[in-house]
Amino acid sequence: MTDTSTSLKRTPLHAVHVAAGAKMVPFGGWDMPVQYTSIIEEHRCVRSNVGLFDISHMGEFEVRGPGALAAVQGLTTNDASTLALGQVQYSLLCYPHGGIVDDLTLYRLADDHYMLTVNASNIDKDWAWVTEGGRGGNWTNVSEATALLAVQGPKAEGLVQRLADQDVTRVPYYHFAHGTVAGSPCLISRTGYTGEDGFELYVPAERSTALWHALMDAGKGDGIQPIGLGARDTLRLEMKFALYGNDIDDASNPLEAGLGWVVKPAKGEFMGRAAIEAMRAAGVKRKLVGFEMAERAVARHGYRMLRDGQAEGVVTSGSFSPSLERCIGMGYVRAELATVGTELDVDIRGTAHPARVAKTPFVPSHAKKT
């Protein structure tokens, strides 16, 4: 095997993963834990107990000043003006042609102060995009100084509650609070990428190892396990959450990706608005659907989707679902074939394997959407 580890970036928790015996793999330019024990076991741990993820590879940008809101509004598709202090919003950066630069979560930290959390593999591209001349706002890239731990699962709330300096049960879904967890200063965000209740804890990089160990120790009785990117992927796939680079990219648009709900043309001008509105008027040609395979056959990114032997789409994500014990996936199909129940085939190594467009999320969400 080729040694690429020297050129890969490391999170502040890298040594902790290696010491825990994680299998490390390159992901978006980072040397990341794909699994500690088994993807299936880690997946089930999050669905039934609680899991701890290092997602410090994600990027964080802050923008502040009197022009901050205008800058965010001009760049993102969702309406940032509706955000209250302490609230989080899922949003997109789009190109003028409507293709997706990245998906992100937007935090309103103060009146004229926002944070954008972006995908690890897109940090450099996004940074160049948001700071390009004429965008406005005073931008800071705090990615390196910021570590990010996700605590996800039905026992996450109780665990974080025991270690926090405040009542985190009062932080609603897609909201955050400033406080401490196990003595470390954190932005405590009720968000996640698993479909379970839980938190994402933004913590200064130098405190991340202490926080990791405190959570692992305090969570012993809950059956806590460290969770790698492998289970993060199967967990998000069961929820049909898009992964940038797999399901969405610069060649896909928000409408066909089922993300029209975060595009708010009524808010005024923003990057990509005219193109997306034109697409909406014309109607989308293809749609991102979830599908279930009839048999144990794993559809992978890039495989063709067929109907009566004709190519009608492409798989963007696919795996074995540990919850359903069936093979599931996501893919773009011609809009007419996107109805739940439509029978299709996936071309797996030259053989057509039957699949059916499924209702999504594949597994009910347990996020606290009160």
Add this chain to the structure above:
Amino acid sequence: MANVPADLRYTKEHEWAKLEGDKARVGITAFAQEQLGDVVFVELPKVGTKVTAMKTFGVVESVKAVSDLFAPLSGEVVETNTELTKKPETVNSDPYGNGWMIVIKLANPKEFDGLMSAADYEKLTAAAGH
């Protein structure tokens, strides 16, 4: 370090072969299943299929990846492990035992001597693993 039984022979593609008279039992190594992670599907040839040494005879799918299976030896498939259809995870838990995949009736038993010894295979995985 992964376990490498001394009485088996190996390929550089991480299959093992065990001589049983004029036949050989075949599976993947502990190192291979560790690299793959959770196995969720094994696609094996039908009994009667002719296989050729170092050509693919099937496919193993894990949660993360798909990987070809290479026949260590040439011959005819006389038995396949149908239990793996129901319990593919046996490849992870018992790669050298109940996780076996096929039995080949050897076309040329001399090919067996050309396979890697346990010691050589151990060297290969030590180099690849770290």
